[in-house]
Amino acid sequence: MSGQTPLLGRAILGLLLQQPLSGYDIRRIFTQTPMATFSDSPGAIYPALKRLEADGLVRGRTERSTGLRQRRLFRLTPAGRAKFEHWLTAPVTRDDVVRDTEELMLRFSFMDIGVGEAASVRFLRALQHELQVYIPELNRYLGSHGPEMPRSGRLALESGIRSYEALLQWTRHALTTYGKHQKGGK
Amino acid sequence: MSGQTPLLGRAILGLLLQQPLSGYDIRRIFTQTPMATFSDSPGAIYPALKRLEADGLVRGRTERSTGLRQRRLFRLTPAGRAKFEHWLTAPVTRDDVVRDTEELMLRFSFMDIGVGEAASVRFLRALQHELQVYIPELNRYLGSHGPEMPRSGRLALESGIRSYEALLQWTRHALTTYGKHQKGGK
DNA sequence: AGTATCATGTAAGAGGTTACATGATTTT
């Protein structure tokens, strides 16, 4: 019943798509892998799992197979899987590109497993398109306002542009790795 | 008295360093410039200004020079300027690089004006150093875990690495523009 | 016996989102 799951919830859903995990497992993933952009705070993770469970997206079961303290292993429910797939296949908007590339990349990272390689290719094409529109806009802004900006301000803007350009180059690289799946048509 | 000002507060402080602005001016900046990563929501901006004022970092004065509705023009106080400079000169940590490059770039964008070009050069060197440590770590992770990851997951990680590499190249570019200020020493 | 690791959770407070509310002036 709650609105849109926040990024942390999506990340957890994606991890659970691959295998059942406990809250503690998730914390370890967030401390020990490049998913370290997420907080490993128990005050974030356990309430997030609770919400996901209340929304019927995951279900946790207490296990004590090993002699350790009880741990609750969480699995995706069919509703959770559906909601996750819905997120993965949402269109790539300009707003996503401007405000939240991090979310876009998180989505993409789960895409092959979640909804298949054809969807990954569609995503890459859409992202490429948005970047090809947005980058020139940033360059026009730099051209008209750059001269009057302080040097570090101008450089910071250039850094942003370069980072979008790197992303655009990456989409091309990524598309070639999916090469044989690409269709010719518009 | 409150803890650390959130990013939005810092951004506002930085804008006010350059000129006095109203809440509405700030909203327009966030909708019409590359600072669009910030929300232009009045529910974010007006409370933020209120907090900054309560903390003594800015002071707002009602003006009605033009015949329009009253507008409150905000200016930095000396305490606000001091706090802002303190933020600008904070060390660049590994955690900043992993979790919040956006904050780093926001800091840098105000650096010339806030604390001078020498500080900008120090910042760039420190950032360069952290990147030179972190990028190889990510590459090691990719080398050991990449083969077992789904294609889109691996590509997403590669995208992250490329984006850090682009940032590293940018630090070199930026340092050359400050060229004459660089010292030879260690 | 003490410490590290595994493991789950809560409480208070801060700050953001969305939506609503208001009101003056300028343009059509």
Next chain:
DNA sequence: AAAATCATGTAACCTCTTACATGATACT
């Protein structure tokens, strides 16, 4: 007269951070 623009603000709700609390098992 209506709509657009300028302009400021509040209220409910949600989620995250920080800090605390608890407890079992394994290692030294």
